[in-house]
Amino acid sequence: MTEPFIKNEQLNFIKKQIAIIKDSMNKSLPKTVLVAVIELAHAKVLELFPQASSEQQALLDISKWKTKNEYDQYIEGLTAYVLPFPKLTEQQLKKLFPKQKKLKLPDLTTIDHHKLTYLSWTDGKSNRKFIIYDLEGQLVGMEGKMTATNKKNICSFCNSFGEVAYFSTITKDKKPKNADYYKAIGNFICTDSSECNRNIDNTAYLQEFFQTAEGRRY
Ligand SMILES: [Zn+2]
Incomplete structure (x- = not known):
C-alpha cells in the first residue's frame, strides 16, 4: 500500500x-x-x-x-x-513556549492529528492563542493575544469568511543597530482553529507569517 x-x-x-x-x-x-x-x-x-x-x-x-x-x-x-501532524509530548510543547512558565496545555487526546495543518489552542483566561506549525521540517511555536471582534471577516490563514478574532503577536526583528526593537504584527484569523483547519487549502500565508514572526528571512 x-x-x-x-x-x-x-x-x-x-x-x-x-x-x-x-x-x-x-x-x-x-x-x-x-x-x-x-x-x-x-x-x-x-x-x-x-x-x-x-x-x-x-x-x-x-x-x-x-x-x-x-x-x-x-x-x-x-x-x-493523509499525513498526520506530528504528535508532541507535553515536554515538547513546553519547549516551544519557553517564556510561559504556566503554559496551559491542550488536550491532545481529543484532537485528530490527521485534520491539522497547524496545531492551536487558546488559554481562555488570558486570551492567549498558541500555534504550532511545521515550518520546512521544523516545528515552530507562536503565541499571541486574541481579541474578539464579534464580526465576520476573511481569515488570513484559510481565506474563508467566518467568525474571526484579531490575533496579535510580538516579533523581534533583528536589527543590527537596535537589538531591542519590537514589532507587533496582527491578523484576523478564525476564532475556531478546527474550522480553520477544515478550510485551509494552501499554506503560503501561514508560512510567510511564521517566517516574519520568527524574524527569519529566507
Ligand atoms: Zn481560518
Whole structure:
C-alpha cells in the first residue's frame, strides 16, 4: 500500500475541486463542458504534487468517477493517505513556549492529528492563542493575544469568511543597530482553529507569517 503522502491542506484542496465537479454535475451542462471542468480540476490537483509517483498519481486521479456517490467514497478512501501532524509530548510543547512558565496545555487526546495543518489552542483566561506549525521540517511555536471582534471577516490563514478574532503577536526583528526593537504584527484569523483547519487549502500565508514572526528571512 502507498504510504500517506497528502497533507491536510492538500486534502482540503482536493475536496474543493471535487465540490466544483459535483456542483457542475447538478447543472445540466453539455457533456463536453463537464468533461472540461473535470479535466481542469484534475490538472489542478496534480499540480499540487509535482513529485508524485505513478502510484500516487493514480490515487489522485479525480477524473475517473461518474457519480456523486463515487466521489464521496473516493474522498473517504483518500483520507487513509493523509499525513498526520506530528504528535508532541507535553515536554515538547513546553519547549516551544519557553517564556510561559504556566503554559496551559491542550488536550491532545481529543484532537485528530490527521485534520491539522497547524496545531492551536487558546488559554481562555488570558486570551492567549498558541500555534504550532511545521515550518520546512521544523516545528515552530507562536503565541499571541486574541481579541474578539464579534464580526465576520476573511481569515488570513484559510481565506474563508467566518467568525474571526484579531490575533496579535510580538516579533523581534533583528536589527543590527537596535537589538531591542519590537514589532507587533496582527491578523484576523478564525476564532475556531478546527474550522480553520477544515478550510485551509494552501499554506503560503501561514508560512510567510511564521517566517516574519520568527524574524527569519529566507
Ligand atoms: Zn481560518
